[in-house]
Amino acid sequence: MGVGIEVEDLNAWYGQTHTLKGINLQIPANSATALIGPSGCGKSTFVRCLNRMHETNPVARAEGTVRVGGVDVYKDASPVEIRRRIGMVFQRPNPFPTMSIYDNVASGLKLNGFRNKRVLDEVVERSLRQAALWDEVKDQLKAKSGASLSGGQQQRLCIARAIAVDPEVLLMDEPASALDPVSTAKIEDLIFQLKDEYTIVIVTHNMQQAARVAEKTGFFLSGHLVEFDSTHKIFTNPSDKRTEDYITGRFG
Secondary structure (H helix, E strand, O other): OOOOEEEEEEEEEEOOEEEEEEEEEEEOOOOEEEEEOOOOOOHHHHHHHHOOOHHHOOOEEEEEEEEEOOEEOOOOOOHHHHHHHEEEEOOOOOOOOOOEHHHHHHHHHHHOOOOOHHHHHHHHHHHHHHOOOHHHHOOOOOOOEHHHOOHHHHHHHHHHHHHHOOOOEEEEEOOOOOOOHHHHHHHHHHHHHHOOOOEEEEEOOOHHHHHHHOOEEEEEEOOEEEEEEEHHHHHHOOOOHHHHHHHOOOOO
């Protein structure tokens, strides 16, 4: 099941650049939360701080508190443990190109020491079913590589790979921006279904997408979280004029 996320006074830097400035918000469990804002406003840095990917850059650092299901990700757990609990899907599909579809999905489990073939088979099937990909690939699991799939299928394969290790949170950094409209619709349908089991945080440039899939939306601007509220309120009656200006296309 998904868990809630609490962020208190989160600041982040790349070298001398202060990219996140005092972010405070609470993301509810088993829901989709969208993060919107112009390029370079801090959205992607924020999600990378949630699972400690930010610190993989040698000039990057973060300060503040991030609690996932009550666990302080910077104090109470290792980065490896946090990244198992918090899966991530990136903007461009990145299946392991030399691995079969099956091995792509099973890779995280094998890394964690799982060797039981029956268990691996079950998890691969369940994850591909959850990612709405099973029916399309079930006859070619070991014959086809992950890279041989279409872009939309590759992204659903990456989602299956992320959920195979049974995370509580799924981060999606513009998961449909490189996809055609049909594949985008499939990813959005998937987000609806996955909310029952996971807490989803999605970064998107597509405001219609945020309005369609998310219960809560946060608007970032120049490293600040300007506003965080129900998606309906953000899009129909925002509290801050800067949010309204962004949503109505006056900038961004």
